[in-house]
Every structure is written in structure tokens, then in C-alpha cells.
Amino acid sequence: MGFKVSDLGEFGLIEHLTRFIKNNDQSIIRDFGDDTAFVRLGNEILLFTVDTLVENVHFLRKYPPEAVGWKLVSVNVSDIAAKGGKPLYGLITLALPKDLELSYVEGIYKGISQALDFYNFSLIGGNTTSSEKLCLDLSLVGTAKRVIFRDNFKVGQKIYVSGTLGDSLAGLEILLSGKENLEPYERKLIERHLKPVARLDLSSIVEKFASASMDISDGFLSDLSKMAKNKTVKVFTKNIPLSEELKLYCSKRGKNPINYALKGGEDYQLLVASDIDLTLYGFTLVGEVLSEGGSKIVDEHGKELKAKCFDHLK
Numbered sequence: 216m217g218f219k220v221s222d223l224g225e226f227g228l229i230e231h232l233t234r235f236i237k238n239n240d241q242s243i244i245r246d247f248g249d250d251t252a253f254v255r256l257g258n259e260i261l262l263f264t265v266d267t268l269v270e271n272v273h274f275l276r277k278y279p280p281e282a283v284g285w286k287l288v289s290v291n292v293s294d295i296a297a298k299g300g301k302p303l304y305g306l307i308t309l310a311l312p313k314d315l316e317l318s319y320v321e322g323i324y325k326g327i328s329q330a331l332d333f334y335n336f337s338l339i340g341g342n343t344t345s346s347e348k349l350c351l352d353l354s355l356v357g358t359a360k361r362v363i364f365r366d367n368f369k370v371g372q373k374i375y376v377s378g379t380l381g382d383s384l385a386g387l388e389i390l391l392s393g394k395e396n397l398e399p400y401e402r403k404l405i406e407r408h409l410k411p412v413a414r415l416d417l418s419s420i421v422e423k424f425a426s427a428s429m430d431i432s433d434g435f436l437s438d439l440s441k442m443a444k445n446k447t448v449k450v451f452t453k454n455i456p457l458s459e460e461l462k463l464y465c466s467k468r469g470k471n472p473i474n475y476a477l478k479g480g481e482d483y484q485l486l487v488a489s490d491i492d493l494t495l496y497g498f499t500l501v502g503e504v505l506s507e508g509g510s511k512i513v514d515e516h517g518k519e520l521k522a523k524c525f526d527h528l529k
């Protein structure tokens with residue numbers, strides 16, 4: 216019996232496959248392993264990223280198609296925002312079941328169009344094919360003034376996060392529960408899951424002040440552990456920003472909102488290390504880099520916080 220991709224898992228597979236690629240081009244500053252690839256072209260830094268939404272993996276057919284289109288664009292823009300860049304041009308691939316209602320694809324395109332207007336860039340081409348499951352893929356090119364990696368951490372640096380965390384997971388739970396007669400806070404949480412807003416508004420702050428930066432897509436702890444490879448990082452769990460809606464959701468259901476904030480994915484907020492006090496720019500101080508080595512995250516009492524990385528292939 217041969218090996219299966221699930222034997223390696225998502226991250227093992229990426230490491231394995233990228234060994235087959237030998238990039239000798241001097242203009243490539245960083246290829247695989249960050250939110251975007253970085254390429255120098257003349258005086259400019261180009262950022263390249265791609266993301267895919269697959270039916271039943273990332274969304275369900277019963278979701279409003281406008282939200283699916285909006286989210287496809289936003290999750291890509293989020294990676295560009297994390298690098299302090301701005302999006303320039305997108306290319307789309309649509310893989311569609313042949314019996315898909317035309318009105319559903321039109322809905323997706325309305326959402327894409329709204330997002331393109333909102334983030335102010337253009338979709339300039341694409342590709343269409345048939346598929347058993349609806350699958351949407353967007354590649355995006357952006358530009359940046361300087362290079363900001365996700366793992367350029369220094370001991371003593373503070374770690375900041377934008378917005379609030381955990382809302383998207385709570386919204387997903389409400390969606391999946393099929394609950395009807397939703398209360399306003401429940402609608403808001405669902406909105407955060409279905410229509411996340413990429414923090415392109417903070418891109419210029421990242422560009423000016425970040426030492427390291429990435430967006431939170433898999434979850435705070437999971438993404439922080441990727442960022443802080445070979446470092447020990449302390450997290451101030453009491454500082455983790457929580458929305459009133461999440462607190463209400465958790466208090467009504469006897470759950471701990473911190474767990475949602477630490478482990479929930481798809482919040483698309485920014486995680487930034489900086490020497491500058493970013494609380495002046497609306498970020499929340501959530502941690503600091505304690506020491507070299509260790510590759511672990513601890514709370515304010517020194518207790519290790521385990522990041523359970525979401526793995527698409529396991």
C-alpha cells in the first residue's frame with residue numbers, strides 16, 4: 216500500500232512537495248511558507264497569494280451566494296493586508312457542477328463585485344471548468360513598500376491583535392445548529408462568519424510599524440505558533456479582545472469565550488509583532504516574545520497553551 220496525502224497532513228505535504236521545486240531566481244525574496252510570496256520587480260515588491268473555497272469544506276450551498284463571493288475575495292485580501300500591502304489584480308477559477316442554478320453563480324458574482332469595490336481592486340481574468348463540487352479559487356497579486364515576514368520575531372517584542380477574536384466560530388455554530396428566530400447578537404456573529412472583512416484598513420499601520428505580521432485564519436494559537444517558530448511566547452489571555460456578542464453567546468450557553476478566541480478560526484484579524492505601542496492604533500496587546508527556543512506558547516501563569524493546528528488533509 217502506498218502512502219496517502221493524509222499520512223503527511225497538510226503541512227507535511229507542503230514541505231514534501233516544495234522539495235521538488237528549485238527556484239533560482241534572485242528576485243524571489245520568499246516563496247512558500249508565508250501568507251504571500253514576495254518578489255522584487257524593479258523598485259517594487261510584488262505579493263502573490265491564492266485561496267480556495269470548496270463546497271462542504273468551507274461553505275454550504277444553503278449559504279447566501281453573495282456571502283460566498285464576498286468571503287472568497289476577503290480571505291485573499293486578508294493575506295495582502297497582513298503584509299502591509301495593497302491588492303492590485305485578481306484571477307478566478309470557477310469549478311462548477313453542471314446542474315448548478317445560474318442564479319447561484321450570479322449571486323456569487325454580486326458578492327465578488329461588492330468586495331472588489333470595497334477593497335478597490337480589479338478582477339481581470341479567470342478559468343471555468345466542471346466539477347462535482349462547487350469550488351472557487353482566487354489568485355491575487357498585490358504590492359508592498361517593504362518586506363514583512365510572518366516570523367521575524369525578536370525577543371522582548373510585543374504582540375498585538377486587531378479587532379475581536381472567536382466571533383466567526385460562534386457564528387458557524389449558530390449556522391450549523393439551524394436555529395430559527397435569531398436574536399440580533401446571533402445574526403451579528405453569523406455575519407462575522409459569512410462576511411468577514413479583511414483588515415485592509417490597517418495595512419498602512421502594518422507597513423509602518425510591524426516587525427512580523429500575519430492574518431488569523433486557522434485560529435489565534437494555531438497561527439501564533441506558526442509565527443513564533445523556535446521562540447517561547449507569553450500570551451496575556453485576560454487581554455484577548457472579545458466582542459459583546461461572543462460574551463453573550465457564551466454566557467447563554469455556559470461556554471468560555473476565551474476558548475473561542477484562542478482556538479476558533481476564520482476571524483481574519485491581524486497578528487502583529489512590533490516595537491511600537493500599537494494600542495495607539497486600535498490594536499490590543501496580547502503577548503510578548505519571552506525567549507529564543509522552546510517553540511511554545513504559555514499563558515501569564517507559565518502554563519503551556521497547546522495550539523491544535525487545523526489540518527485540511529487529516
Ligand SMILES: [Mg+2]
Nearest residue numbers: 250294430432
Ligand atoms: Mg494568512
